Amino acid sequence: MAQVEKIDWQPRIVAFLCNWCSYGAADLAGISRLQYPPNIRVIRVPCTGRMNPKFLLAAFRQGADGIWVSG
């Protein structure tokens, strides 16, 4: 079995969530007290139709390790 390296690095994840579905789902995850790692920052958008490719580039430029667009 491969040895697991101890990693201090923490990914930074940006989520663009649709106000009507995924943002509400994230609210519901809270209501249900589902626990997940605190590495994610949510930006609420009115619809994923609002997503501009430049948002993704800007987020990567800002150091995001992963971007999640959900809607």
Next chain:
Amino acid sequence: MGRFQVKVRRQPRYILLDKCTGCGDCAQVCPVTMPSEFDEGMGLRMATYKPYAQAIPGGYMIDKRDRSPCTNACPNQVNAHAYVALIAQGKYREAMEVILGTLPFPGTIGRICPHPCETVCRRAEVDEPISVCALKRFVADQVDIEDLPVPEIEKRHEKVAIIGSGPAGLTAAHFLALEGYESTVFEAQSVAGGMLRLGIPDYRLPPAVLDKEIRAITRLGVEIRLNTALGRDVTIDGLFEEGYKAVYLAIGAHKSLKLGIDGEGAEGVIPGVDFLRKVNLGELSRIEGSTVIVGGGDVAIDAARSALRLGADKVTILYRRTKVEMPARKEEVEGALDEGINIEFLVAPSKIITSHNRVTAVECLRMELGEPDTSGRRRPVPIAGSEFILPAPLIIPAIGQQPDISPLEEIEGLELTRWQTIATDELTYATKRPGVFAGGDAVVGPWIAIGAIAAGREAAISISRYLKGEDLRAGREPEEIPQENFVPIPEKIERSPRAEQASLVMAERTAGFAEVELGLTEAQARAEAEKCLNCMACCECFQCVAACQAQAVDHSLKEEEINLEVGAVILAPGFETFDPSNYQEYSFSELDNVITSLAFERMLSASGPFQGHLLRPSDHKEPEKVAWLQCVGSRDINHCDHGYCSSVCCMHAVKQAVIAKEHANNGLETTIFFMDMRTFGKDFDRYYDRARDDHGVRFLRSRVHSIDPEPLTNNLIISYVDEAGNLKEEVFDLVVLSVGIQTPAELVKMSEQLGIDLDPDRFCSSSSFQPVATSRPGIFVCGAFQGPKDIPQAVMEASGAAAAAGSILAPARGTLAVCKDLVEESDIRGEPPRIGVFVCHCGINIAGIVDVAAVRDYASTLPYVAKVEDNLYTCSQDAQEQMLQVIKKHKLNRVVVAACSPRTHEPLFQETLASSGLNKYLLEMANIRNHDSWVHGNDPGAATQKAKDLLRMAVTKVALLEPLQETTVEITQSALVVGGGVAGMVASLHLADQGYPVTLVEAKSELGGHARQLRQTWRGEDVTVFLRDLVARVDDNSLIRVYLNSELQEVKGFVGNFQSKIRIGGSNGVKFATRRHGVAILATGGRTIKTDEYLCGQHSRVMRWHELEDAFEAGKLQEAASIVFIQCVGSREPQRPYCSKICCTFSIQQAIKLKATYPDMDVYILYRDIRTYGQREELYRRARAAGVIFIRYSLDEKPLVETDSEGGLRVVVKDHILQRPLVISPDFITLATAIETQGAESLSRLFKVPLNQDKFFLEAHAKLRPVECATDGVFLCGLAHYPKPLEESIAQAQGAASRAITLLARKTLQVSGQVAGVNPAKCSACGVCVEICPFGAPGFSDRGFAQINLALCKGCGLCVASCRSGAIDLKGFEDKQIFAMIEEL
């Protein structure tokens, strides 16, 4: 009608919705866990709960039933349920506090009480009562009573004298002390405790336990004066003279009753209580020889066991009845027998034999039980000649006690009863002498200690009120506590014996007075407490009250009766699912892995009991083979009286099978056992085809015989008969019963109260022509109470019922509306941002994890932040008021609230902004609860950092926000209805009834549409008469302008402002008319297809639909010997993969009519699935009973229709039961050809509304907006939406009218400020935005640039993202604002 007085009973929630923030702290501390109804019993919830995560309203509530029997049975109302529940949680200190609420002697009573609570415990219905008493002792053993803090009590100056330090006296002293009264307890003996100390042997109640609890009372400031007897040392008068303002007489009953036999006065006869007192005081430490005790109560047993410990050789108890009647605690009787004490049942002493006035023996008589006496126990009757002698030097009569009244006889004003007890008021325990109260055994005679404690507690209330000059009786009348509505005992419950305490080994027992019962171990206690059935649900431990920082919990709330005056009533009470327990062959109650479809639905839900994982209940293993059994409680008159089809089960089983496959990790096998697949709804057959062909769901046409457990596994064997009649077996590991729907019994009762009729299936009676009207005018119905149906139909009906009610109420529209005063908006243009940040604690929901102070302080370091505050609950009324003041005072022009979700709370804060004169769009929220503290509870540091980040992003964005203006659009107060069939006419009439002018456009030369061909509804109602009346009402209505021979030529405008050009044909040439309208309803209907299949159009005796009816009425069928109906002609085929829905019912109705007229005629119906859904199933049953022959065919083996050599018809069809071809030579063939829309495509273009693949109009949402098109202001109904029977068309037409009126009634339309805007300077007029917008909002301006119609813009930003020139931006979500947030990541 039009004027109802409605009385509504509202059950209390016990949590005030206006204060509850939905944080759930109350549920966290609730000790009562019970099965969650929402998760169909598979998950758990607390007694304090929110029904489900997305519940509206979002507050919590408390489930409280009738008072738990244990608490109710306790003379002192000690809340046994609560402390048992808290013990199960390991909350011993809280449990102790609950007990101390009414009982200052937990350890004492926990040892000696005869526990009436256990006698009534409902757990006995499962196995044995909970060991409530031993649990009480357990708590007292865990928590040192002297460790509990002494509450701070404001002292009062009045002093109270208490005579007697027994349980009554000390309890009164305890509760008086808690009220601030100082009292002095006078005790005649040299030790305190009364009977507890002197009447109970140490092996049962170690003196240290009692002494500790007495010390806990004296800690409160109670003084006990020993060796001070009433009459001898103090008098009542003297006490009053000394300054005592009230006296409580609690002298107990220490005088023994006499046996009343010869020799009783001799030496060696010591009455029971005297004997125990001597032993307890150490005056008697050794006895010799045999001892005989007379009696069957606790004193007798105590005396016997004490005698044994003092050295008696042989101890015999004489009891004149049997063991069953013995009043002593059972534990004590068993203990005595274990220790070798001999109990002679059915024996009574007749004479004490003495020598020199010393006892030598007792003469006894044997008894038998005769008739019951007044106590209900059978009276012992002596058996003549049964005398026998028991030699013994010590006889202890223990047959009862009474108060020693000698010190009372001379007290002025005190009255005694003829039973030598003190006379008092039953409720207040006040004696006849003012200021003197009495209680305990001195009043009621000898009784159990808990009774005396109850008396002491009541006396404390009376004395306190007396001293304050209050009414002694107010609110104390005994109330009848109902004992019916309890939490049901779960069907699947494990049986186990009750926890018993370990006892001292025998050798150590009789050697001395060491305590015999050793108490429960912690493991025992927790396990025992967990067995509690929580009869009352909420146990009233009040942990929630303490936990709720918003002070929203109020257990004192009562049921409310609300009286309403209304003009109409709409009933939408829904249904319940069928309980499959009485299908014995399915063993639903016994087998864990047989579940209902509703339970499976919850299992598939991400918010369900297993978070959406597919797990079977018995072992939480992922199933590999799941079976669905259809028609459980539907189409079945054998197991239940539900002859009807529940309509929804086929589709939901197919859906569940598909979704289960998606949820399963590895190749789940799914099988649906069914009779007919009834996927008759819009797009349902397509889904069915995909489930079978793409997802591999297996459909097995069969009859299920039984479900049996597979030995040694949790698997299940389904025995079934396939279509060819073969009996087969197959093993599954989970079985889902697709349970039908039914009207619950309480709705039957409600219907009686309301005076509305139900049909024989117990659904609300309604006619096809008025589908939402009940039998009582003014009361309307919708949903499954009207008949089994799915969500779209229920939603259509709901709107329809609103329209029907609205027609009555139209004159009253707006009369109760209140207008809100608007605050003038301040102009902030040009001001630098001054941002106010409000950080919410949400009680402990945020502050318990996130360091709110740190976040608040951090906020003040951010640019443009002018003011920072933190609030316990930012959403509370006072915090809102405060925010308003802060905004004004600090001249804030932007606000950030760091709290919960904007989805729930943004409107509230926006309103506060508006009230303070700030544009409501200058708000941004940082979701530091739902997205932070609630989901990162185990990492407070990271959660605090995340809160800061989210706040910083919000502050950055809000600084860039600008005031947005909402546009107001005028609505033209009229409607256009396209299609003059039944749906169009009904919609028109409802609009006109409510006062709106209607333009009705019909392509044909007369109104009526296809209904003109209909004779009867499936229920037999006369359509001709209905239609004639309907047309007349339309013609007579001055608000409806009808255009016949007309069609729409052009439609311009948008919601509220349409302008349509109508082309009017006719013999006088073509004319045009232009009408302005605010809304449009599309009701263009459908038509049956013509076909050349099955020789249609080629053979004169092959007909379609109504042609058969025409032939029948013309008498052409008289000579016919046989007729064949062929179903699904052109429907459910690749080119038209949908069900035309009404054909099965229509054909069967015709077949019945033929059979009734020509009984000898052979009538065949060749079908694929019979889809007589809902209550139409009754027709199918009648047809079979009438001898109509049903032959199923499949799509790949369709019937063959040919002409024989003589020109006759010949049909060849494969019979699936016989598995061979069948040849029929019918006289006529009639075809149920498919139904399709007409004219939908042109309307679709005119109104820019989409069609589905089958060319029916596409609704905005299949379930939730079934009568609206995606384009605002356009509605649809009737067959243009999908084939449907008359009553569904009418309900949908009413629904469409209702939805249209919601727009018209507003007169103007307020459009959100968050809409797209075009910068013409950048626009290249490429038209991408126009193409891409699903709502038709962008168009071209006169100058050729893109222009957004704000009335249609939904603010989605699709056009913004697609604009290659960057000319469009979305207000409130502008590029620069989103980039700014990204910059702050």
